[in-house]
Amino acid sequence: MMANATDPLTQLSRMSLEELSKVEVTSVSKSAQGLNAAPASIYVITSEEIHRSGVLTIPEALRLAPNLQIEQINSQEYQISARGFGGHLEVQNFSNKILILIDGRSVYNPLFSGVAYDAQDVVMDDIDRIEVISGPGATLWGSNAMNGVINIITKNSQDTTGTLLRASAGDQETALTARYGGTFGEDNAIRIYAKGFDRGPSELVNGDSAGDRWHKVQTGFRSDLGGAGDPNRFTVQGDYQNVTENAGAFGDVGFDQFDVLGRWEHSSERVSTRLQLYFDRTERDQPPSGVGFTLNTCDLDFQQTLGLGARHHLVWGLGRRYNDYDIVNTPTLFFVPDSRTLELTNVFAQDTISLSDHFKLTAGLKFEENSYSGWSTLPDLRVAWSPNDRTLVWASGARAVRAPTPLDVDVRESADGVNVFLQGNPQFDTEKVDAYEIGYRAQPHTSISWSVAAYYDEYDDLRTIEPAPGTFVPLHWGNLMEGSTYGFELWANWQATSWWRLSPGYRYLHENLEFSPGASQLLGVEQAGNDPVSRATLKSSMDFGRWSVDAMLRYVGKLPSPENPSYTELGARVAWRASDAFELSVNGSNLLDDRHSEYAVPTAREIRRSIYAEVRWTF
Amino acid sequence: MKVRVGVLLAILLGLCATLVQAAVFSADAVKAAFLYRFASYVEWPSDAPSGPFVIAVAGDEGVAQQLDALQPRMSVHGRPVQVRRVTRASDLVGVHIFYVGPGPMTRTRSLRAVAISRPILLVTDDQDGIRGGGVINFVEAGRNVRFEISLLAADRARLKIDSALLSVAAHVEMRPQASNDRGSLQ
Numbered sequence: 001m002m003a004n005a006t007d008p009l010t011q012l013s014r015m016s017l018e019e020l021s022k023v024e025v026t027s028v029s030k031s032a033q034g035l036n037a038a039p040a041s042i043y044v045i046t047s048e049e050i051h052r053s054g055v056l057t058i059p060e061a062l063r064l065a066p067n068l069q070i071e072q073i074n075s076q077e078y079q080i081s082a083r084g085f086g087g088h089l090e091v092q093n094f095s096n097k098i099l100i101l102i103d104g105r106s107v108y109n110p111l112f113s114g115v116a117y118d119a120q121d122v123v124m125d126d127i128d129r130i131e132v133i134s135g136p137g138a139t140l141w142g143s144n145a146m147n148g149v150i151n152i153i154t155k156n157s158q159d160t161t162g163t164l165l166r167a168s169a170g171d172q173e174t175a176l177t178a179r180y181g182g183t184f185g186e187d188n189a190i191r192i193y194a195k196g197f198d199r200g201p202s203e204l205v206n207g208d209s210a211g212d213r214w215h216k217v218q219t220g221f222r223s224d225l226g227g228a229g230d231p232n233r234f235t236v237q238g239d240y241q242n243v244t245e246n247a248g249a250f251g252d253v254g255f256d257q258f259d260v261l262g263r264w265e266h267s268s269e270r271v272s273t274r275l276q277l278y279f280d281r282t283e284r285d286q287p288p289s290g291v292g293f294t295l296n297t298c299d300l301d302f303q304q305t306l307g308l309g310a311r312h313h314l315v316w317g318l319g320r321r322y323n324d325y326d327i328v329n330t331p332t333l334f335f336v337p338d339s340r341t342l343e344l345t346n347v348f349a350q351d352t353i354s355l356s357d358h359f360k361l362t363a364g365l366k367f368e369e370n371s372y373s374g375w376s377t378l379p380d381l382r383v384a385w386s387p388n389d390r391t392l393v394w395a396s397g398a399r400a401v402r403a404p405t406p407l408d409v410d411v412r413e414s415a416d417g418v419n420v421f422l423q424g425n426p427q428f429d430t431e432k433v434d435a436y437e438i439g440y441r442a443q444p445h446t447s448i449s450w451s452v453a454a455y456y457d458e459y460d461d462l463r464t465i466e467p468a469p470g471t472f473v474p475l476h477w478g479n480l481m482e483g484s485t486y487g488f489e490l491w492a493n494w495q496a497t498s499w500w501r502l503s504p505g506y507r508y509l510h511e512n513l514e515f516s517p518g519a520s521q522l523l524g525v526e527q528a529g530n531d532p533v534s535r536a537t538l539k540s541s542m543d544f545g546r547w548s549v550d551a552m553l554r555y556v557g558k559l560p561s562p563e564n565p566s567y568t569e570l571g572a573r574v575a576w577r578a579s580d581a582f583e584l585s586v587n588g589s590n591l592l593d594d595r596h597s598e599y600a601v602p603t604a605r606e607i608r609r610s611i612y613a614e615v616r617w618t619f
Numbered sequence: 620m621k622v623r624v625g626v627l628l629a630i631l632l633g634l635c636a637t638l639v640q641a642a643v644f645s646a647d648a649v650k651a652a653f654l655y656r657f658a659s660y661v662e663w664p665s666d667a668p669s670g671p672f673v674i675a676v677a678g679d680e681g682v683a684q685q686l687d688a689l690q691p692r693m694s695v696h697g698r699p700v701q702v703r704r705v706t707r708a709s710d711l712v713g714v715h716i717f718y719v720g721p722g723p724m725t726r727t728r729s730l731r732a733v734a735i736s737r738p739i740l741l742v743t744d745d746q747d748g749i750r751g752g753g754v755i756n757f758v759e760a761g762r763n764v765r766f767e768i769s770l771l772a773a774d775r776a777r778l779k780i781d782s783a784l785l786s787v788a789a790h791v792e793m794r795p796q797a798s799n800d801r802g803s804l805q
Contacts, residue, residue, distance in 0.1 A: 009688055009689060009692065010650075010692060012644060012648055012649070012652045012689065013652065013655070013689055013692040013693060015652060015656075016656075017653075017656055017660075017783070017784065017785055019786045020649055020652055020653055020656065020764070021763055021764070021765055021766075021787055021789075022763060023644050023649050023763065023764070024762040024763065156726070158722070158723045158726045159722055159723060159726075161723055183723070186710075186728065187726065187728055187729065189723070227726040227727060227728060227729060230706075267705075267706065267707065269709070346796060389688055390688075446644065446645070446648065495645075498762065576666055
């Protein structure tokens with residue numbers, strides 16, 4: 001068992017001081033996947049990976065995670081999913097089984113179920129990491145954390161002191177970012193930022209502009225009080241953005257979004273406590289044909305972690321969220337009622353028990369109540385076996401749900417403004433999954449690490465469309481689809497040389513869905529999601545002194561219905577660091593084709609090749 | 620054409636051979652190995668904690684993981700070694716070496732203040748040199764990890780530094796009163 005002389009760790013342990021000072025170390029990004037991390041299929045996108053890939057937006061950064069599927073719909077919109085159910089836009093089914101949080105603030109839209117990615121932005125340089133968990137996470141994160149959870153975590157303001165200026169210009173994007181951070185008092189820091197961009201349109205099949213140019217200005221701050229070692233730490237942060245989007249023939253869309261969050265953390269010998277409160281307001285105006293809304297969200301969350309004896313590690317918490325909204329109805333799309341306050345209440349506990357030095361059992365349970373369908377029970381059971389510090393084997397079983405929204409319950413749709421052809425269903429229930437997973441992570445050698453997870457998911461009460469008895473219309477939503485999916489995700493990191501790192505990734509998905517007895521079977525099972533079987537990625541990172549060269553190749557399989565052909569695309573970045581403070585780079589995305597399509601519906605557009613140059617200056 | 624293919628193949632095979640042989644070390648692994656090595660070149664005062672030899676880490680999970688990985692292969696003065704992650708001042712009881720990772724000083728100021736007042740070998744990874752209270756500070760030198768030593772800080776912590784460690788250091792900060800002190804150590 002004890003390693004032989006060629007094992008790098010043994011080599012290292014035998015080196016003298018002089019030899020150690022002469023070892024060449026790698027400067028290519030280190031992986032953040034600790035083997036000690038949770039027993040789940042988790043991929044961590046590091047800040048360095050984001051920086052080196054040259055991505056300018058959150059959805060583009062999420063392409064770096066091998067366990068996600070990303071479809072760009074047009075210049076403004078994306079559908080992002082894990083383990084299938086990426087939405088079917090033609091039947092108003094959005095990717096609604098994945099939860100996304102920015103510093104603990106949920107950005108899942110409770111009105112239509114899904115995420116408006118045009119409203120999610122941070123200073124990319126201020127991201128500490130993005131944790132991408134595929135599989136259920138409902139016991140900790142609640143409903144809609146059904147097939148995945150994305151946690152975007154920004155840096156502590158104590159880590160972002162100084163000035164950052166970043167200017168990008170290219171055929172598609174013109175962007176400016178400025179951030180200043182400073183310290184005050186003993187252990188306190190604050191940063192403020194402003195950013196703005198103008199993003200060019202996507203294209204029609206014939207190469208003409210699709211007319212969806214848009215621009216954004218955003219500003220915000222974060223302040224952290226108290227350093228490591230202080231029993232009390234406070235964080236206050238907030239953002240404001242204003243966006244104008246061209247929507248082709250439909251006119252302009254504009255929205256304002258504002259959020260503020262406060263967090264108090266207290267740690268003592270055996271207990272750490274966290275209390276968090278946030279407020280989020282979005283006002284979205286639509287052209288006359290669309291539906292605008294005002295949404296106010298207020299969320300209070302309490303969590304406590306306790307070490308109980310040597311064996312138990314208990315986390316428990318409770319939370320309450322209010323979503324207060326007011327929708328601007330139109331004659332063809334309206335909601336009854338058009339304003340409401342939805343409440344979400346939860347209480348949970350999770351215990352991690354160390355059965356032996358190598359064997360851990362985690363059992364958790366959450367009860368959550370939503371205004372539409374009442375209480376859900378969300379259990380989670382995980383076992384982890386770690387025979388040594390370089391290997392982890394885990395298995396889990398969990399239940400998660402997707403909660404009903406006004407679009408499922410209160411909606412009315414009419415073609416002529418008189419006769420309703422579709423209406424919501426007051427009896428609409430949660431969509432449910434029972435998910436079973438096994439996973440294996442290992443670092444057999446200091447230069448190689450890999451991770452694989454396989455899953456089998458059983459779904460019930462998935463959304464369908466049902467006719468009115470006798471008269472056919474108005475149609476209404478039902479819960480009459482069920483079935484299973486299985487698949488696997490795997491990725492690896494190979495530090496080939498001190499200057500070159502290669503990271504392949506692959507995900508496979510098989511869906512086997514059917515209608516429940518009594519279903520109308522209208523629109524087929526494909527309405528649950530239009531998902532590719534395969535997605536593969538290969539990332540390469542190289543360092544040559546002050547130069548760095550990064551590339552990512554991605555293959556996405558065919559989307560079945562409506563059919564979108566498979567495609568392969570390449571993103572690349574060449575950067576030159578003139579000094580520690582100053583960097584110049586040239587970045588390209590979707591380089592292999594003039595334009596390509598990632599989703600095939602009449603409203604989806606062709607995504608064009610784009611290139612931009614950038615200067616980044618820190619002082 | 621055939622020759623070209625042959626040359627290409629030879630280059631590729633050569634490349635593969637180098638790749639297989641090359642042991643790649645991260646800076647974290649090298650820093651962890653240094654931390655174990657330092658222990659052999661430092662003498663702690665008699666009132667330093669007895670019991671297991673404890674290396675504590677704050678603000679650098681990467682180095683902490685490498686310390687964990689190396690731990691089964693290492694002993695210090697024949698004593699078992701413990702690796703400990705530190706978040707509170709009370710965690711520093713019984714510690715011999717305390718490594719504080721890179722990152723702003725404000726986050727670790729109070730921990731450093733506690734360490735400085737005890738016979739603890741404080742090792743830092745500060746960009747702006749050895750002013751942060753460290754006895755030893757890691758510095759980047761091209762692709763190598765090197766370190767600098769402050770004899771002033773060593774005196775304050777009542778640690779005796781072996782001259783062999785000083786000779787490998789990239790830079791030694793002398794005591795202000797006597798520039799020939801290094802000679803007397805030898």
